[in-house]
Amino acid sequence: MTRSEVLFEQAKKTIPGGVNSPVRAFNGVGGSPLFIEKADGAYIFDADGKKYIDYVGSWGPMILGHNHPKIRQAVLDAVENGLSFGAPTELEVKMAEKVISMVPSIEQVRMVSSGTEATMSAIRLARGFTNRDNILKFEGCYHGHADCLLVKAGSGALTLGQPSSPGIPEDFAKHTLTATYNDLDSVRAIFEQNPTSIACIILEPVAGNMNCIPPVEGFLQGLRAMCDEFGALLIIDEVMTGFRVSMSGAQGHYNVTPDLTTLGKVIGGGMPVGAFGGRKDIMQFIAPTGPVYQAGTLSGNPIAMSAGLAQMDALCEPGLYEALADKTKRVAEGFKAAADKHGIPLNITYVGGMFGFFFTEDNTPMTSFAQVTKCNMEHFRHFYHAMLDEGIYLAPSAYEAGFMSMAHGDAEIEYTLAAVDRIFAAMK
Numbered sequence: 001m002t003r004s005e006v007l008f009e010q011a012k013k014t015i016p017g018g019v020n021s022p023v024r025a026f027n028g029v030g031g032s033p034l035f036i037e038k039a040d041g042a043y044i045f046d047a048d049g050k051k052y053i054d055y056v057g058s059w060g061p062m063i064l065g066h067n068h069p070k071i072r073q074a075v076l077d078a079v080e081n082g083l084s085f086g087a088p089t090e091l092e093v094k095m096a097e098k099v100i101s102m103v104p105s106i107e108q109v110r111m112v113s114s115g116t117e118a119t120m121s122a123i124r125l126a127r128g129f130t131n132r133d134n135i136l137k138f139e140g141c142y143h144g145h146a147d148c149l150l151v152k153a154g155s156g157a158l159t160l161g162q163p164s165s166p167g168i169p170e171d172f173a174k175h176t177l178t179a180t181y182n183d184l185d186s187v188r189a190i191f192e193q194n195p196t197s198i199a200c201i202i203l204e205p206v207a208g209n210m211n212c213i214p215p216v217e218g219f220l221q222g223l224r225a226m227c228d229e230f231g232a233l234l235i236i237d238e239v240m241t242g243f244r245v246s247m248s249g250a251q252g253h254y255n256v257t258p259d260l261t262t263l264g265k266v267i268g269g270g271m272p273v274g275a276f277g278g279r280k281d282i283m284q285f286i287a288p289t290g291p292v293y294q295a296g297t298l299s300g301n302p303i304a305m306s307a308g309l310a311q312m313d314a315l316c317e318p319g320l321y322e323a324l325a326d327k328t329k330r331v332a333e334g335f336k337a338a339a340d341k342h343g344i345p346l347n348i349t350y351v352g353g354m355f356g357f358f359f360t361e362d363n364t365p366m367t368s369f370a371q372v373t374k375c376n377m378e379h380f381r382h383f384y385h386a387m388l389d390e391g392i393y394l395a396p397s398a399y400e401a402g403f404m405s406m407a408h409g410d411a412e413i414e415y416t417l418a419a420v421d422r423i424f425a426a427m428k
């Protein structure tokens with residue numbers, strides 16, 4: 001047995017499923033998860049000392065690579081001053097100013113400690129502000145594990161075959177209406193049936209929890225127009241896409257202005273951080289200026305703010321997002337070229353620093369949840385383990401996006417594509 005396998009058996013005795021977040025258990029690919037000891041640059045190292053090129057990046061935050069010297073130093077400096085105060089700090093002001101300078105639709109922002117808290121709070125705010133109960137989300141989109149959002153969800157919920165979780169009273173779930181991603185007609189039909197009860201639409205501007213599905217042209221703009229027509233707010237969940245698809249998130253890349261934005265992952269530089277922000281008149285509705293309650297003992301934690309700020313500063317370097325997008329394109333197009341060469345049916349998507357690949361005969365653009373669910377899971381599982389054997393770590397589920405980092409250099413990309421070529425050659 002490997003050390004990871006031993007640790008997994010030990011973990012299962014004291015932790016449900018041996019993990020603190022479900023997808024980590026490798027249910028989507030079978031076998032035993034790697035236990036990670038350390039990470040550096042583009043690489044993670046498991047408990048057996050084996051090294052892998054990492055395309056998970058802690059599920060998105062590590063956009064500059066692991067253990068980045070500037071972020072590490074910022075954390076060490078902050079630690080010198082104490083770990084938490086539960087009182088306002090200058091760092092929080094700097095963080096708010098930074099976020100607002102990068103994302104034009106955000107006029108005010110509140111920090112929280114996870115993406116789930118960000119989306120949960122934004123929805124409460126939207127409901128309080130509009131005085132409406134229903135929300136509209138899309139099948140296959142994941143927004144964290146708050147009750148109202150675990151309805152037809154993506155990510156681990158989908159991987160485990162439980163997109164709508166037990167434990168959520170029907171009385172709650174009935175307020176979550178679900179439409180079809182990239183299908184404006186499905187949204188209009190729901191609005192027409194519920195013209196005055198929908199508080200908000202929440203969506204992933206690039207769906208990254210059902211593999212990687214970019215929005216079709218006009219989809220985001222169409223949602224914006226429909227929200228205006230029916231008096232609902234538009235919440236763009238940029239927990240994954242924020243500071244990854246572009247410096248101003250997917251909303252900047254696709255040129256759409258939401259009322260509220262949720263953030264997470266990259267904004268914390270690897271620390272537990274989330275945020276929600278947007279129009280000032282709406283944000284003023286939050287306590288203590290407004291009646292909608294929201295709070296957090298560790299919100300705006302100084303260590304987390306220092307890490308996040310250091311990462312955001314580094315991301316503002318000119319040309320960084322062009323370079324990141326170029327790396328992503330090379331990897332995704334490289335997968336496709338190898339597949340074509342060996343006659344393996346494969347489709348790909350990519351935008352900014354995220355990518356998807358799909359084992360499917362369908363060679364039309366991947367735009368829908370329905371297309372994703374028709375992919376060949378056996379091929380994915382086989383490919384996944386073959387990549388692990390080659391020393392390449394991908395997300396252990398066919399329903400997750402791949403994440404590129406600035407630490408992936410020519411050597412890592414070339415090694416990855418040579419491995420893909422070997423695997424596809426053997427698969428045909």
Ligand code: PMP
Pocket residue numbers: 059114115116117119142143144145155204208209237238239240264265274
């Ligand atoms: N929204 C999106 C788009 C996400 O991808 C995730 C997590 N993958 C969340 C919200 C929830 O974030 P967290 O896991 O930090 O609670």
